[in-house]
Amino acid sequence: MMSMIGRRLAVGVFVIWGVTTLMFVLIRVAPGDPATTLLGPDATPEQIEALTERLGLSGNIVEQYLAYLRQLATLDFGDSFRTGQPAIALVSSRLPETLQLTLGATVIAAAVGLTLSLLAARRPDGAIDRVVSTISILFQGMPTFWVGIMLILIFALVLRVTPSSGAGTPAHLILPAITLALPFTAIIARISRATLTEAMREPYVQTARAKGLSRGEALRNHAFRNAMGPVVTIVGLQVGALVGGAVVVENVFAWPGLGTLIVDSVASRDYTVVQAAVFVIALFVLALNLVADIVNALLDPRIRVEANA
Amino acid sequence: MTDDVILRAPAVVRGRSRGRAARAAASIMRIVPIAIIAIYVLAAVFGPMIVPFDPVATQIVDRLLPPGATTSTGSVAVLGTDSTGRDMVGQLIYGARTSMLIGTLTVAVCTVVGVVVGLLAGYLGGIADTLLSRIIDILIAFPNIVLAIVVAGLFERGVAVVVVALSLAGWVSFARLTRGATLSLREREWVSAARVLGVPAPRIMLRHVLPFVFAPVVALVALEFGLIVLGEAGLSFLGIGLPHDIVSWGQTIAAGKAYLSTAWWISVFPGIALALLVVMTGLLGDQLNSRFQRGGVR
Amino acid sequence: MTDKLALSVRDLVVSTDADAPVRILDGVSLDVRSGRTTALIGESGSGKSILGSAVMGLLPDTMSAQGEIVFDDRQVLGIPERQRRALRGRWVAMIFQDPLAALNPSQRIGRQVGELLRRGGLRGKALEEGVVRLLARVGVPRPEERAHAFPHQLSGGLRQRAVIAMALSGGPRLLIADEPTTALDVTVQKRILDLLAEMQRDDGIAILFISHDLRVVSHIADDLVVLYAGRVAESGPARSVLSKPLHPYTRALARSVPSVSAASAVSDPIPGTAASPAARPSGCAFHPRCPLAREICRRETPQPREVVPGRVSACHFAEEFLDD
Numbered sequence: 040m041m042s043m044i045g046r047r048l049a050v051g052v053f054v055i056w057g058v059t060t061l062m063f064v065l066i067r068v069a070p071g072d073p074a075t076t077l078l079g080p081d082a083t084p085e086q087i088e089a090l091t092e093r094l095g096l097s098g099n100i101v102e103q104y105l106a107y108l109r110q111l112a113t114l115d116f117g118d119s120f121r122t123g124q125p126a127i128a129l130v131s132s133r134l135p136e137t138l139q140l141t142l143g144a145t146v147i148a149a150a151v152g153l154t155l156s157l158l159a160a161r162r163p164d165g166a167i168d169r170v171v172s173t174i175s176i177l178f179q180g181m182p183t184f185w186v187g188i189m190l191i192l193i194f195a196l197v198l199r200v201t202p203s204s205g206a207g208t209p210a211h212l213i214l215p216a217i218t219l220a221l222p223f224t225a226i227i228a229r230i231s232r233a234t235l236t237e238a239m240r241e242p243y244v245q246t247a248r249a250k251g252l253s254r255g256e257a258l259r260n261h262a263f264r265n266a267m268g269p270v271v272t273i274v275g276l277q278v279g280a281l282v283g284g285a286v287v288v289e290n291v292f293a294w295p296g297l298g299t300l301i302v303d304s305v306a307s308r309d310y311t312v313v314q315a316a317v318f319v320i321a322l323f324v325l326a327l328n329l330v331a332d333i334v335n336a337l338l339d340p341r342i343r344v345e346a347n348a
Numbered sequence: 349m350t351d352d353v354i355l356r357a358p359a360v361v362r363g364r365s366r367g368r369a370a371r372a373a374a375s376i377m378r379i380v381p382i383a384i385i386a387i388y389v390l391a392a393v394f395g396p397m398i399v400p401f402d403p404v405a406t407q408i409v410d411r412l413l414p415p416g417a418t419t420s421t422g423s424v425a426v427l428g429t430d431s432t433g434r435d436m437v438g439q440l441i442y443g444a445r446t447s448m449l450i451g452t453l454t455v456a457v458c459t460v461v462g463v464v465v466g467l468l469a470g471y472l473g474g475i476a477d478t479l480l481s482r483i484i485d486i487l488i489a490f491p492n493i494v495l496a497i498v499v500a501g502l503f504e505r506g507v508a509v510v511v512v513a514l515s516l517a518g519w520v521s522f523a524r525l526t527r528g529a530t531l532s533l534r535e536r537e538w539v540s541a542a543r544v545l546g547v548p549a550p551r552i553m554l555r556h557v558l559p560f561v562f563a564p565v566v567a568l569v570a571l572e573f574g575l576i577v578l579g580e581a582g583l584s585f586l587g588i589g590l591p592h593d594i595v596s597w598g599q600t601i602a603a604g605k606a607y608l609s610t611a612w613w614i615s616v617f618p619g620i621a622l623a624l625l626v627v628m629t630g631l632l633g634d635q636l637n638s639r640f641q642r643g644g645v646r
Numbered sequence: 647m648t649d650k651l652a653l654s655v656r657d658l659v660v661s662t663d664a665d666a667p668v669r670i671l672d673g674v675s676l677d678v679r680s681g682r683t684t685a686l687i688g689e690s691g692s693g694k695s696i697l698g699s700a701v702m703g704l705l706p707d708t709m710s711a712q713g714e715i716v717f718d719d720r721q722v723l724g725i726p727e728r729q730r731r732a733l734r735g736r737w738v739a740m741i742f743q744d745p746l747a748a749l750n751p752s753q754r755i756g757r758q759v760g761e762l763l764r765r766g767g768l769r770g771k772a773l774e775e776g777v778v779r780l781l782a783r784v785g786v787p788r789p790e791e792r793a794h795a796f797p798h799q800l801s802g803g804l805r806q807r808a809v810i811a812m813a814l815s816g817g818p819r820l821l822i823a824d825e826p827t828t829a830l831d832v833t834v835q836k837r838i839l840d841l842l843a844e845m846q847r848d849d850g851i852a853i854l855f856i857s858h859d860l861r862v863v864s865h866i867a868d869d870l871v872v873l874y875a876g877r878v879a880e881s882g883p884a885r886s887v888l889s890k891p892l893h894p895y896t897r898a899l900a901r902s903v904p905s906v907s908a909a910s911a912v913s914d915p916i917p918g919t920a921a922s923p924a925a926r927p928s929g930c931a932f933h934p935r936c937p938l939a940r941e942i943c944r945r946e947t948p949q950p951r952e953v954v955p956g957r958v959s960a961c962h963f964a965e966e967f968l969d970d
Contacts, residue, residue, distance in 0.1 A: 058490050176631065179627075185619030192612055243751070251816070264753075290586055
């Protein structure tokens with residue numbers, strides 16, 4: 040298991056290097072001089088030159104890149120143009136909110152998705168199975184930002200049971216978390232249904248039923264845990280999409296996380312914050328990936344036991 | 349060996365065991381996605397000829413009319429009007445046009461780039477393949493929509509920018525699929541035979557590998573089309589990418605958010621249009637996939 | 647023949663629920679007596695495992711059964727699933743072919759062996775002791791330690807012992823053993839067979855032993871039922887059936903295994919391939935492979951009949967074998 044984590048970390052470092060280098064290139068190939076764009080038409084040449092310097096956009100490209108890597112290593116992306124705070128501090132301060140949202144959504148998606156799959160797998164191709172698969176298709180196809188608005192319409196404006204946007208109380212988390220959870224609920228339900236149905240055909244499930252367990256008991260007590268490995272693996276691969284979804288959903292609900300920050304920063308061309316946010320998002324995705332790997336390993340005693348030995 | 353031949357058979361048997369009505373329903377279900385997608389295409393192509401609509405003109409007296417109301421010009425706004433008095437039906441049709449245009453362009457770019465890169469990496473192997481795998485690692489780990497937000501946000505607004513922003517990660521699934529198929533095909537006898545006979549590599553790929561990749565790629569085109577339309581709508585919803593005078597469902601949904609309590613229809617209808625299209629492309633993709641798998645190349 | 651009938655199967659038909667249903671089992675009858683072993687022998691695809699599933703009440707959803715399955719005077723085919731489930735594990739238990747596949751890979755052995763005890767209300771120390779006792783009884787050395795192992799940490803023989811312990815945990819009267827030694831090494835096979843025989847002697851359990859391997863069967867079977875393409879070809883006391891088969895299929899089967907048949911010293915495989923219930927030949931299903939086939943075998947399906955007392959054969963010409 041340690042070697043697996045080591046491999047993951049190596050890939051992670053590589054991915055972060057790749058993403059940040061992509062950012063470095065993009066900012067430099069984007070049309071228009073960032074300093075001029077930021078300062079507006081009335082800026083003096085001295086001001087522009089000073090800002091170009093601060094942005095790390097002066098000098099030749101190799102020097103710029105080396106300076107950029109140094110920034111990365113020290114986590115110093117410079118100050119935000121809008122607020123004057125260090126970009127990395129600004130980004131870090133938003134991280135807990137995004138973490139809260141993604142965790143909330145993951146819990147909901149896992150609970151609902153797994154429950155649906157357990158109901159569906161009891162009788163493959165039965166009535167419940169068909170209903171579940173229809174729900175999954177709908178959940179996956181509906182755009183989250185629209186679902187979010189519909190939930191606001193129904194629960195905040197018509198029924199008045201939840202706040203419509205913002206953050207602060209646990210009630211504020213409900214709608215954004217449900218919204219973000221929907222497509223992942225569908226994914227989890229679909230994959231888990233498939234692996235559960237397969238596991239139900241395994242001889243050890245027959246053994247369990249031969250011991251007098253009902254279909255449901257065999258499903259929950261024997262098939263379930265063994266079916267979760269592939270589910271966790273595939274859900275792990277969806278972590279990027281989860282964080283991407285969070286970025287969009289935050290903007291629907293004015294949730295003060297990384298997503299609203301990065302969209303605002305892109306809109307106002309706050310490059311330092313954009314770079315810091317991209318870096319932190321990449322790091323966040325990789326951390327979640329690692330968590331998925333570890334959960335997966337813990338599920339399978341054939342891996343776990345060897346790790347303990 | 350016990351009786352696993354018989355035990356495994358039921359999957360097939362069960363399919364046959366369904367009644368005539370169920371089979372008829374299943375065959376109707378097969379046509380539904382393609383039929384609905386066709387309606388979207390027709391609406392996008394011919395809609396503007398039937399429904400006159402000026403995306404930038406405003407008609408303040410007609411603003412926020414509910415569905416079914418009569419406008420100042422005497423026509424009926426079947427789905428209501430928006431905050432500047434524009435007809436919702438027209439918005440939906442022009443939105444469909446935008447989605448179709450961007451979806452088609454982006455999928456075209458992704459397919460061409462993905463298939464070519466995948467073929468090269470799979471066939472050549474070695475450094476080319478390693479390089480591709482690493483690039484894919486990066487693009488898979490990073491959220492596609494965030495990449496699109498940053499790229500589209502950095503450049504001038506325009507259709508081309510949105511296409512590029514969405515293509516940046518969109519080609520990956522095509523490349524992975526093609527690479528995988530190519531790797532397995534490369535070891536097939538007829539490919540080895542062609543290689544031994546000295547057929548040049550580009551020709552082998554065109555004649556002996558590409559035709560077998562075709563079917564799964566078509567299925568992927570349908571699946572990806574939906575995801576890309578969703579991505580475009582997401583960008584427009586966030587106010588990123590497209591110029592303001594281009595109508596997009598995402599932008600209409602965002603615009604309606606401010607009027608949710610008074611004019612729900614502005615956000616509701618484009619969302620339904622978008623969800624229906626995405627669901628149908630997904631179903632079509634699944635259908636094509638299962639058909640090709642049964643036809644069985646791999 | 648004073649032993650009580652533990653299981654009696656009469657005219658069992660198992661068919662697939664398709665538009666064109668296939669009779670996987672077509673009128674099978676057999677008996678298993680308490681304290682004795684009936685072996686059900688047949689080639690792959692003959693439907694012998696389906697019979698095991700039917701007796702357990704665990705047929706796949708796509709199949710349905712008609713006929714009689716009687717446990718100790720009680721017809722169980724068609725009774726509500728809830729009542730059927732109550733019998734499973736406690737009245738009838740099952741051992742499977744591949745012990746590694748039959749054990750849940752993510753649960754410790756003890757938990758799986760103790761599952762029925764737990765359902766019976768045992769907890770804590772009593773449960774632990776029960777599990778250890780069961781494991782010790784089936785000859786698992788250092789049972790306390792093994793109870794904490796995962797299946798992949800045990801050898802094939804120990805795994806099968808654990809599976810047997812699990813099957814015995816509910817104190818069943820009838821045990822269905824579906825190829826219990828096929829996946830094991832030859833040296834381990836013998837020990838597992840001895841263990842089954844020992845359990846049977848101690849508890850008077852009836853065993854339905856399903857196998858394709860006549861050599862294994864000849865060691866343990868009291869009675870023998872030969873299945874071909876979902877129908878009974880021949881049945882009777884094992885010793886007498888093997889020494890004097892009354893069906894050409896049984897004879898061919900016996901000859902294909904040198905050590906079983908006195909008639910031949912070398913292996914003599916049956917020509918052709920086994921008929922499948924899905925494409926059963928007309929008349930006697932065995933006729934395309936039968937050296938004695940005549941016109942009537944193609945046209946008429948021979949019904950199993952008692953040729954001599956205790957001996958049933960479904961061959962039109964069974965009597966001719968008596969003179970051999």
